[in-house]
Amino acid sequence: MTGNSRGPLRPDLCVIGAGAAGLTVAAGGAQMGASVVLIEKGEMGGDCLNVGCVPSKALLAAGAAAQAARDAGRFGVRLPEPEIDFPAVMAHMRDVIAGIAPMDSVERFEGLGVTVLHDRARFVDARTVETDDGTRIRARRFVVATGSRPAVPPIPGLETVPYLTNETVFGLTERPAHLLILGGGPIGCELAQAFRRLGTRVTLVEGGRILGRDDPDLTAVVRDRLTGEGVDLREGWRAGPVAPTDAGVRVHLSDRAGRETAVDGSHLLVALGRQPVTDTLDLNGGHIGHTEKGITVDEGLRTSNRRVYAIGDVAGGPQFTHVAGYHGALVLKSALFRLPIKASATPIPHVTYTDPELAAVGLSEAQARERHGDGIRVLRWTFEDNDRARCERATEGFVKLVTDRRGRLLGVGIVGRHAGEVLAPWILALHKRMKAGALATMVAPYPTLSETTKRTAGSYFTPGLFSGRTQRLVRLLARLG
Numbered sequence: 001m002t003g004n005s006r007g008p009l010r011p012d013l014c015v016i017g018a019g020a021a022g023l024t025v026a027a028g029g030a031q032m033g034a035s036v037v038l039i040e041k042g043e044m045g046g047d048c049l050n051v052g053c054v055p056s057k058a059l060l061a062a063g064a065a066a067q068a069a070r071d072a073g074r075f076g077v078r079l080p081e082p083e084i085d086f087p088a089v090m091a092h093m094r095d096v097i098a099g100i101a102p103m104d105s106v107e108r109f110e111g112l113g114v115t116v117l118h119d120r121a122r123f124v125d126a127r128t129v130e131t132d133d134g135t136r137i138r139a140r141r142f143v144v145a146t147g148s149r150p151a152v153p154p155i156p157g158l159e160t161v162p163y164l165t166n167e168t169v170f171g172l173t174e175r176p177a178h179l180l181i182l183g184g185g186p187i188g189c190e191l192a193q194a195f196r197r198l199g200t201r202v203t204l205v206e207g208g209r210i211l212g213r214d215d216p217d218l219t220a221v222v223r224d225r226l227t228g229e230g231v232d233l234r235e236g237w238r239a240g241p242v243a244p245t246d247a248g249v250r251v252h253l254s255d256r257a258g259r260e261t262a263v264d265g266s267h268l269l270v271a272l273g274r275q276p277v278t279d280t281l282d283l284n285g286g287h288i289g290h291t292e293k294g295i296t297v298d299e300g301l302r303t304s305n306r307r308v309y310a311i312g313d314v315a316g317g318p319q320f321t322h323v324a325g326y327h328g329a330l331v332l333k334s335a336l337f338r339l340p341i342k343a344s345a346t347p348i349p350h351v352t353y354t355d356p357e358l359a360a361v362g363l364s365e366a367q368a369r370e371r372h373g374d375g376i377r378v379l380r381w382t383f384e385d386n387d388r389a390r391c392e393r394a395t396e397g398f399v400k401l402v403t404d405r406r407g408r409l410l411g412v413g414i415v416g417r418h419a420g421e422v423l424a425p426w427i428l429a430l431h432k433r434m435k436a437g438a439l440a441t442m443v444a445p446y447p448t449l450s451e452t453t454k455r456t457a458g459s460y461f462t463p464g465l466f467s468g469r470t471q472r473l474v475r476l477l478a479r480l481g
């Protein structure tokens, strides 16, 4: 780097935001020989580590431990109702974060040679970024990776009650008696199950249907489990005016038919989607086009300013940590090696970590019908037909595969135990544009949940394999001796 204390810093790469997206670029860039300035205004690691994936999965794990004790009777192991030490659960969650944090720390990044500035950044012109303390950076390329924050819609009265979002819920010190959750997306569903299993009464309000971007056949299984475990699920009800009560908060609900009702709780969690963090960047000053959905990028993740990339949640596409990391790797390829990149070149999987998990990659049945008409094939294999699932008494769920008429894989959805892990070979198969035969002919170890993969793919061939034609051929060959 050729910067000095008076002039601007002049790195090869200036990365704004140290979440999953920005850290991927900074670590990879520095290790590949580029000079890198990384600017972060808050905590290293961004949302995923501090207020997102990691704490939510740690709470789900604590909830799963409690539920395992409740369900142990099925195996002939009888345990009393588990006692939940909520402060200890939260300490477990913080300990998990603390264990991962060194990977994302200032110390590690400085050790890699990255210049880390703990400050807020904004564009002052098309090729200069400035931090609040006045440090100027004129980089060869900029990468905006400022992420997203919870969207808080203008629900009347919301400002009159203390409400939680993902930025505050993991800081609770006492277990909520009755948690009202607005929004049945991945955040709402995961936290509803985690808190319910940890002994909180939970009411989940969703204006449409839960996990609305997923195949309804798959979400039905998650719905059954949530309600079965006692989550009071109000689908089809939109949250309206909110008001404080003596014991907490009341939310008025209305449905499409114009009916009205209300729900009361001790705490309110708003999980109604995300909004990109663009407001303090002065994007217009940097000649960077944007909408309320995020920074506008092309297939190569470039903004309207050719020096500037935008990646991760702020780029307005699917909002997942693995997408942020994927974007980061692509940008390194483009910015450092000048190679062409295409963000849509590979299918993006997603997993919701409820129990049972819901995992999917590629097209859903509805999307496949829209694109390919009725010539598609839809194949299923249930967890009930899997011996490992039976041994573990986890027979809820199924694999749903969609292929074209020639057996080329179009998409797969799995709802069931460890669905996110079972999805892996399907992701590879879709990435490599394989046909069902490739998975049907592999040997899967017995008894594993992964046998569902082989069986589902194999069912593509069942009608032909066990047909009258095959039977006639076998009899003919037998007669020939």
Ligand SMILES: Cc1cc2nc3c(=O)[nH]c(=O)nc-3n(C[C@H](O)[C@H](O)[C@H](O)COP(=O)(O)OP(=O)(O)OC[C@H]3O[C@@H](n4cnc5c(N)ncnc54)[C@H](O)[C@@H]3O)c2cc1C
Binding pocket: 016, 017, 018, 019, 020, 021, 022, 039, 040, 041, 042, 043, 044, 045, 046, 047, 048, 049, 051, 052, 053, 054, 056, 119, 120, 121, 122, 145, 146, 147, 148, 166, 187, 277, 280, 281, 311, 312, 313, 314, 319, 320, 321, 322, 323, 324, 353
């Ligand atoms: C509760 C919850 C659970 C989730 N669970 C999962 C999951 O299980 N799996 C999954 O794949 N995804 C999950 N996600 C989504 C995932 O957290 C995000 O997709 C991911 O964190 C996006 O990474 P990012 O780097 O784009 O943004 P972020 O992680 O938001 O990082 C952006 C960083 O930029 C900084 N910043 C912003 N503006 C400036 C500025 N002007 N100057 C300097 N710094 C700035 C911010 O402080 C922040 O640290 C979850 C999200 C939530 C909220």
Ligand SMILES: NC(=O)c1ccc[n+]([C@@H]2O[C@H](COP(=O)([O-])OP(=O)(O)OC[C@H]3O[C@@H](n4cnc5c(N)ncnc54)[C@H](O)[C@@H]3O)[C@@H](O)[C@H]2O)c1
Binding pocket: 153, 182, 183, 184, 185, 186, 187, 188, 190, 205, 206, 207, 208, 209, 210, 211, 212, 237, 238, 239, 240, 271, 272, 273, 274, 318, 319, 320, 350, 351, 352, 353
């Ligand atoms: N496991 C994971 O990968 C994971 C987990 C959590 C979050 N995330 C990411 O974070 C994103 C945000 O999650 P989210 O759950 O906050 O948002 P979301 O957009 O997925 O879900 C918000 C839900 O709120 C509902 N809604 C909106 N207004 C409403 C109202 N007035 N009343 C009732 N319901 C209303 C919508 O119909 C929608 O279903 C996800 O889309 C995902 O990209 C991923």
